[in-house]
Amino acid sequence: MTVSYLVDTNTISELLRPEPASHVVTLFHQNEDRIATASIVWHELIFGARRLPPSKKRTRLETFLFDVLQPTIPILPYDSKAAKWHGEERARLTADGRPPTFADGQIAAIAATNGLTVVTRNTSDFAVFPGITVENWMEKAEE
Numbered sequence: 001m002t003v004s005y006l007v008d009t010n011t012i013s014e015l016l017r018p019e020p021a022s023h024v025v026t027l028f029h030q031n032e033d034r035i036a037t038a039s040i041v042w043h044e045l046i047f048g049a050r051r052l053p054p055s056k057k058r059t060r061l062e063t064f065l066f067d068v069l070q071p072t073i074p075i076l077p078y079d080s081k082a083a084k085w086h087g088e089e090r091a092r093l094t095a096d097g098r099p100p101t102f103a104d105g106q107i108a109a110i111a112a113t114n115g116l117t118v119v120t121r122n123t124s125d126f127a128v129f130p131g132i133t134v135e136n137w138m139e140k141a142e143e
Contacts, residue, residue, distance in 0.1 A: 003074060004034040005031060005116060006076070006110060007036070008037075008107060008121070008122070009041045014138065021137075024137045024138060027137050036074040036075070038078070039078050040103050040107050042075045045065055049062050049065060077110075078109065081113045082109035086105045089108070090102075093128055100125070100129070111126075112129065119135050120135075121139075
């Protein structure tokens with residue numbers, strides 16, 4: 001199966017909640033062969049884990065990241081094609097007075113250059129980028 005979805009940090013983090021939204025878990029399982037994440041998201045997840053003091057929570061998070069997530073979900077790079085797309089879009093949006101956050105721009109660029117749908121709770125962060133399809137699996141869980 002071909003990768004179709006680029007999952008954002010908040011969607012992956014939902015899986016780590018004590019009681020994750022069952023619909024999000026179901027969508028992950030239904031689409032497990034169609035999901036990837038961005039190297040930027042991978043950075044955010046590791047940064048978040050390593051900021052925690054040594055604890056059961058940190059160990060649980062690191063085990064999930066390195067033993068579950070990393071071996072099963074492709075982590076797509078921010079490459080030269082994505083950097084070009086991001087630079088052009090960032091310049092356009094900044095000129096329009098709507099500068100995007102740098103990390104969201106990088107994630108959007110990876111999605112755009114790979115033809116992927118961004119899965120995030122923060123849909124408005126990606127709405128400014130033309131040609132980016134966005135889904136909120138948490139919203140679907142609340143329906």
